[in-house]
Amino acid sequence: MTEQKIDGKTRKKRDGESQAYRILNMTSFLLACPKGATRQELADHFNVHRTTISRDLGKISEKPWLIEDEFGRLSVDRTQYLADTRFTLHEVMALYLAMRLLSRRTDKRNQHAASAVRKLGSAVQRLAPNLSRQIILSAEILDSPERKENQTYISVLETLTRAWAENRYVHISYLKNRSLLETHYTLAPYFLEPYAVGQTTYVIGVVENELVLKTFKLERIVRAELLTETYNVPADFNIGEHLGAAWGIWTSHEEPVQIVLHFGKDISSRVMETHWHQNQEIVPQTDGSLIWKARVSNLTEMMPWILGWGANVEVLEPLELRMQIAKEVLLMTRLYGKVA
Template identity: 40%
Template sequence: MTKSERLMQLEQLLLAHPSGLRRSEIARRLGVHRATVARYVTELTGFLPLNEGDDGRIGINRDDYLSNIRLTIHESLALYLAGRLMTDRTDRFNPHAAAALRKLGQSLRAFAPTIGQHISDAADRVESSKTRRDPVYLAVLETLTKGWSEGRLVSLVHHSVHSGLDKTYLFAVYTIVPYAVGQSIQAIGKCPGEEHLRTLRVDRIAQATLTNDTYTPPVEEDMTRTLADAWGIWYSDSDPVDVVLRFSVQVAHRVRETVWHPSQEMTDLPDGRLLWRARIAEPREMFPWIRGWGADVEVMEPAELRQRMAAEAEVLTSIYHTI
């Protein structure tokens, strides 16, 4: 094995061990002398953000580590669209999103200058937008991201809007997702010793501190299965509920254009209306979306959701009623 291959092997080894490795352990794994490891570490320090702790463990500072990826023009566009969607759907400024878009734009300028310039301009718009600058929010998001990437528990203080109280948790981050409702980002995970998942809105977390306690995150398939029946992020241990909606002729074509949920089924009715059906973990999460269609949708099932819409209609009638 060549020296370059050894250096690459050392980089991959350190990436695989977020808590770092001692020189003796590195030497054993690479099959080289400790003096050789010392030389390798010195050389890698020139182009990798290495650090050495008080306990002698050598690791990579993941906040400053740059990953190298190779993308096609179509893959680059997919990342650009995802980044724009995230920034458009959250109301707080994220400098990392702007930086990522700028890097993506610069990388494309050589062979797709028009698209590269467009993406770079988008990064400028993100930075100059009037979204809120919230350093606490950003620090919390960075801490949650680091805890998730390194499998370390996060100690956090979360404000509950229901009780009005601040509560302290030890939290294992399983995933972080954007959520259109409230233009927010949500952290989903568990507190040690609890059976059920928790979903915490990131902008309601007042403080987050990374601990040295570790956890084993679930495999992606488990999280996908957990959220499979959710309308967004609300999940349930119970069986999903059949939701049946009837859309008017005026909006039927718009409903047909989109796959709103993986389980949806649509039936064209003889009068031009559309019957839409899906199995949803928690139908209450659909309420803002259903309400957005106004009088062009009627809830057929479940009864509880129909009753809630009927009550909403009565309130609206009382507000807008004129003699």
């Protein structure tokens, strides 16, 4: 029997209970130590003898996620560790909607995503049979042989995931737009951002010896190598603030530009149904039309959205954007004028 203080009172616990408690917390302790810990360090932390720790480890030695290096340091292989969590029905629905969006807005085969979706579908089979069936169908879409098979993309994503999870630098070989020449970077990943418009993913981070955030498209990373050196994401880093003025993924070091659009009355109600930008402002007009305003960091990225509304929208500000749209309309008129 052992003694433990609970709520200020000393209570006796069976040794088996103490061991179970230690093993549970040992896993949490190792997860919090990216560089791992020795048996002696574990013994010191849990205030027990080193042999006690060895006996505890014997209970979990068969776990595929527990690894020991040549120096006797124990750590958790995060690619093998299975997180244990539970969801309510409404939380499952929230995940299903996200997964459904993922299955419709990605074009690559992703076995990891499919496996995660299948697990969720199987787990809620009794709770919600209809929902379970649709979740599993989404997994089949993600794992369909008809999808693009891009193992380089999956390999790069796996490496970046580990780098981000373990706060480790990664060396990437990158192809800049319209270039066949590789550029090499040592990158500290701060964030992985999906982008539905291009059916892709971007990694946002800081290049070694530089002080600014950079964005890299995963499809243009041809190789990624996980390094042993570690980094820390600044406590004040906020992806919402970083992308706050972006229309999608493109940011700028310059001040955001004020965009002012006039939407006609026939389409105004549809525009108001959706919150299109983080800092948007809508001003209804007496004739049923509306003025839409937002401060955006890159004009080019939002042009397809504006053009998608056709003649139902007019760019009022800035002049630069108005001229770009007018030029595009002129080119389209020349292209389709023959048909008219």
